[in-house]
Amino acid sequence: MQNYPDKFTEESKLEIEALLEHCLDGLGESSEKFLATLFIRAIRKHIGPTTIDEHIYLKRYEVPQIELFNVLIQQFPFVRYSHSIVNQTIADIVQGESTVTILDIGIGQGIQIVNLLERLKRVSGLRKVVVIGVEPFEDALNYAGELINSINYPYNVEFIPVCSFIEAIDFAEIGNMVEAAGGPLIVNESLALHHIQHLNDRHKVIQSVRALNPKAFFLTEPNVDHFEPDFFRRFQNCYNHFYHIFQVIDQLPVGVKEKNGLKLFFGREIEDVIGGSDHERFEKHEPSFRWVEKLTVGGFKMVNGFKGVPDDMGYGIKVDYDAFNGCLGFRFKTETIISLIHAECI
Structure with missing residues (x-):
């Protein structure tokens, strides 16, 4: 991510492609793989399309919005x-x-x-x-x-x-x-x-x-500081924040599909925080202080x-x-x- 946005070489793009392929193998059982997949999806517009369509793998974890809201309100x-x-x-x-x-x-x-x-x-x-x-x-x-x-x-x-x-x-x-x-x-x-x-x-x-x-x-x-203008620091803040959230999600008394549906839900925030340009971003969180x-x-x-x-x-x-x-x-x-x-x- 230190190469963002203009220094992604062909070699680094291949590394990201290999990482995505690794993450998609066992995606549903590993929070870290799921999280990495969501981050790669978020930055695809900057690195160019990969040959793998991660959406095919993520689609099985899509849960209707009303069900997700119920889980968020009652369980999260x-x-x-x-x-x-x-x-x-x-x-x-x-x-x-x-x-x-x-x-x-x-x-x-x-x-x-x-x-x-x-x-x-x-x-x-x-x-x-x-x-x-x-x-x-x-x-x-x-x-x-x-x-x-x-x-x-x-x-x-x-x-x-x-x-x-x-x-x-x-x-x-x-x-x-x-x-x-x-x-x-x-x-x-x-x-x-x-x-x-x-x-x-x-x-x-x-x-x-x-x-x-x-x-x-x-x-x-x-x-969390997602108002941060420097991309690499914002990326680090975002990854650390959602890494911990996903660990809590893994403990919820709901099924695997619901857990990963919640992760997909937060994936939209990840896409906004690191996927969009500064003037396009909507989720500009700031630390409490x-x-x-x-x-x-x-x-x-x-x-x-x-x-x-x-x-x-x-x-x-x-x-x-x-x-x-x-x-x-x-x-x-x-x-x-x-x-x-x-x-x-x-």
């Missing part, structure tokens, strides 16, 4: 526990409130917010919850609305869909929605802000959220107030609060895979 510990911890913490914060407004940035199909609304059933005296869901993909947003409205709650629920990228929305309009809704504002984002392409826009969004004066702002983000820096500059302070943190997540994952960086990290071996940040206005 980084998603399952991050949702649970944030939701429990929000429920604790709003105890005693009669009205609550939740701005959910990147609401997706509404899985986390529905679980939160379920948990809020145990908040005594709660009469109304207003959910402002921001999501750029209309199909997902419609699904979230249908899911929210299909459930009976002991309080009134109002869902306000906003179909837009977060950096493109009119925050003055969001402010009017929040003011009309009443009650304290909780802002939650899960795996969304790293899609903002430019650093200036990331700062602007955080400052715009601060202007709404939320009672709490929660961020859930992968703890950089999000904390942006929050601090934007007028927030970090809080160690997480509730419902399990004593043992299983799978060899350790959960600990990093007081220096102000975040709760989910660590597997030497890699902190994902971080949760709880911020309050200064």
Whole structure:
């Protein structure tokens, strides 16, 4: 990868071809072979096509998207526990409130917010919850609305869909929605802000959220530097990150097809991180300390107030609060895979 992008010789291309052939032999039984195959697939546009079509070998592990989402939500510990911890913490914060407004940035199909609304059933005296869901993909947003409205709650629920990228929305309009809704504002984002392409826009969004004066702002983000402009360092970061994720996937109580289906799912992120040019890339993750820096500059302070943190997540994952960086990290071996940040206005 140190030869990227202009120094791939014919000899190095043959070496990559040989590596691919080696990896495809026993692909389904070896995480490292599967991972290497996904990386080779990601860089094929730069090295030229190989004579082997790896897609033929990978196709048998394709799993319908809805099944993968079910595995991710129910079995994948980084998603399952991050949702649970944030939701429990929000429920604790709003105890005693009669009205609550939740701005959910990147609401997706509404899985986390529905679980939160379920948990809020145990908040005594709660009469109304207003959910402002921001999501750029209309199909997902419609699904979230249908899911929210299909459930009976002991309080009134109002869902306000906003179909837009977060950096493109009119925050003055969001402010009017929040003011009309009443009650304290909780802002939650899960795996969304790293899609903002430019650093200036990331700062602007955080400052715009601060202007709404939320009672709490929660961020859930992968703890890895894929914003790194140097390809070789970004490649190393990406390989190390997904190497550890794949080792956790190997321990899940699901079948081989589902495990490798999840790996294929993450293969799309790998393809984005190292397969595309800088202006094409969408998955521009940043390490947690950089999000904390942006929050601090934007007028927030970090809080160690997480509730419902399990004593043992299983799978060899350790959960600990990093007081220096102000975040709760989910660590597997030497890699902190994902971080949760709880911020309050200064």
